[in-house]
Amino acid sequence: MTTMRSDARPRGVTYDEADLLRRARAARERAYAPYSQFRVGAVVVTTEGEAFEGVNVENASFRTGTCAEQAAIAVMVAAGVRGPLAAVAIVGDGPEPCTPCGACRQVILEFGPQALVYASGDAGRPLIRPISELLPDAFGPRRLGSGRRS
């Protein structure tokens, strides 16, 4: 599991990507996905090394479901932590890497503009990408601030 480029990780940040993926895989067991049967677990870790877990939570009213990544970030914020995120590990059902959906990419960017995303399934190597590559030309807090009238 060493597909990561050594220069991609923010300086001074220590975490074990294999451990993050193990934790995301274990969290996935607690997912609530009775409708899609597609379970996802996620772990976000800050540059200070604090980690928070999330799972997808579906609802009979499909639009109100929550993704695992957003759930993990909500847990982080509820704990009084605002990031910045160093890494996000995601493990979904099935063999292919479970990449974050568009909405989750935006939420990851909000709390971790330098974050590395590790997307995994049950086979093969994880896909590893900086969030800036997963969401190019993004609209984020800085752009919003530059449009404010004073």
Ligand SMILES: [Zn+2]
């Ligand atoms: Zn999502």
